[in-house]
Amino acid sequence: MKILLLGKNGQVGWELQRALQPLGQVVALSRFGKGDLVGDLTDLSGLYRTLSNYKPDVVVNAAAYTAVDKAESEPALARRINAEAPQVLAECMAKLGGWLVHYSTDYVFDGSGDHRWCEDQSTAPLNVYGQTKLAGEQAIQASGCQHLIFRTSWVYAARGGNFAKTMLRLAAEREQLKVIDDQIGSPTGAELIADITAHSLRIADCKPKVSGLYHLAADGEVSWYGYASFVIEQARQAGKVLAMQKIAAITTADYPTPAQRPLNSRLDCSKLRNIFGLHLPHWQNGVRRLLSEYKEY
Numbered sequence: 001m002k003i004l005l006l007g008k009n010g011q012v013g014w015e016l017q018r019a020l021q022p023l024g025q026v027v028a029l030s031r032f033g034k035g036d037l038v039g040d041l042t043d044l045s046g047l048y049r050t051l052s053n054y055k056p057d058v059v060v061n062a063a064a065y066t067a068v069d070k071a072e073s074e075p076a077l078a079r080r081i082n083a084e085a086p087q088v089l090a091e092c093m094a095k096l097g098g099w100l101v102h103y104s105t106d107y108v109f110d111g112s113g114d115h116r117w118c119e120d121q122s123t124a125p126l127n128v129y130g131q132t133k134l135a136g137e138q139a140i141q142a143s144g145c146q147h148l149i150f151r152t153s154w155v156y157a158a159r160g161g162n163f164a165k166t167m168l169r170l171a172a173e174r175e176q177l178k179v180i181d182d183q184i185g186s187p188t189g190a191e192l193i194a195d196i197t198a199h200s201l202r203i204a205d206c207k208p209k210v211s212g213l214y215h216l217a218a219d220g221e222v223s224w225y226g227y228a229s230f231v232i233e234q235a236r237q238a239g240k241v242l243a244m245q246k247i248a249a250i251t252t253a254d255y256p257t258p259a260q261r262p263l264n265s266r267l268d269c270s271k272l273r274n275i276f277g278l279h280l281p282h283w284q285n286g287v288r289r290l291l292s293e294y295k296e297y
C-alpha cells in the first residue's frame, strides 16, 4: 500500500507516522513538503499535482486548521485548509480509485440535549472551525471517493498543544483555575486515533463497503472541569508540586470566548464498534498514560 500522510507534525499526524508503517510505504509530509511533493493545504493546485503524479493508494489527511477561536477572524484560511483542500484530495482520490482518510470533530454539532450523537444526526456547527470541518466532510462525501472520515473529540497527545498540557502549565503558575463544567465530551488520545486508523485501513483494503463516516472517541464522558481536575490530581499523586490551590467549576457563560462551543459533545461510537469490531477504552486510561509519559510533567 502506497500511503501519503499530510500533517505529519500534528498530534494525530505524529502518531500516524508510527501506526501506518506496517501497512506499506509511507511518505509523510509537513506543510513544507518534500522534493516535488507539496504538503501545504493552502496550495490547492500543488496538492492536485502532487496526488496526480505520486498516485498514492491512500491519502491520510491529518492536517487541519485547529485554532478554534482564531478561526472566527480567519474564516477564509480555515475554509481553505479544512474544506477546499479536502475537496481537492477527495476529487483526486476519486479519479485514482484510492482511499482518503480524514478527521473531523464533535464541533459539527450544536451541542443540544444530553444524548450521544450518532453519525446520521443533524449537524449545525456553532463556530467557524466547525462549519469549515463540516464543509470538508460534505465535500469528501460528494466526491464519490472511498473514504474513512473519523469524527473525534478533545484530542490530546504528549506532542503538540492541548487542553491537558495547558491545565498542567496553568496549575504550575497560578493559585486558582476556573474551568467550564457544563461542556461535556470525551478526551481522546492521538495514539488511539492513529491505531484505530491503521486497523480500519487494513480492513477497508479488503472490504470497500466500509467506506463512510465514523465517530471515534474514548469511552465515558466528562466536563472540561472534570478533565482538568483529573489531570491535576494525577500530577499531584505523582509528586508534582503545583502552585494551584483551588480549581473552580464555572459555566460557559462565565468564560466568554470568540468561538461558541457545544455543550453536548458526546459521540456515539457504536457504528465503529459494530463495523470494525473495536472497543474503545475509557478516556481515563489514555490520559493516565499521557501523564506517565509526558517528560516535562
Ligand SMILES: NC(=O)C1=CN([C@@H]2O[C@H](COP(=O)(O)OP(=O)(O)OC[C@H]3O[C@@H](n4cnc5c(N)ncnc54)[C@H](OP(=O)(O)O)[C@@H]3O)[C@@H](O)[C@H]2O)C=CC1
Residues within 6 Å of the ligand: 007, 008, 009, 010, 011, 012, 013, 030, 031, 039, 040, 041, 042, 061, 062, 063, 064, 065, 066, 081, 102, 103, 104, 105, 106, 133, 151, 152, 153, 154, 155, 156, 160, 161, 190
Ligand atoms: N485537536 C483536537 O482537539 C481535535 C482535532 N480534530 C481533528 O483531528 C485532526 C488532527 O488534529 P490534531 O492532530 O489535534 O491537530 P494539530 O493542530 O495538532 O495539527 C494540525 C496539523 O496541521 C498542520 N497544518 C496547519 N495548516 C496547514 C497547512 N496550510 N498545510 C499543511 N499543514 C497544515 C499543522 O502544521 P504545523 O505543525 O506546521 O502548524 C499541524 O501539524 C484534524 O482534522 C482536527 O480537525 C477533531 C477533534 C478534536
Ligand SMILES: Cc1cn([C@H]2C[C@H](O)[C@@H](COP(=O)(O)OP(=O)(O)O[C@H]3O[C@@H](C)C(=O)[C@@H](O)[C@H]3O)O2)c(=O)[nH]c1=O
Residues within 6 Å of the ligand: 066, 067, 068, 104, 105, 106, 107, 152, 153, 154, 155, 162, 163, 166, 170, 177, 178, 179, 180, 183, 224, 255, 257, 261
Ligand atoms: C484555558 C481554559 C479553557 N477553558 C475552557 C474553554 C473551552 O470551553 C474549553 C477547552 O478549551 P480549549 O481552547 O483548550 O479547547 P478547544 O480548542 O475548544 O478544543 C477543541 O479543539 C478542536 C480542534 C476540536 O475539534 C474539539 O474537539 C476540541 O478539542 O475549556 C476554561 O474553562 N478555563 C481555562 O482556563
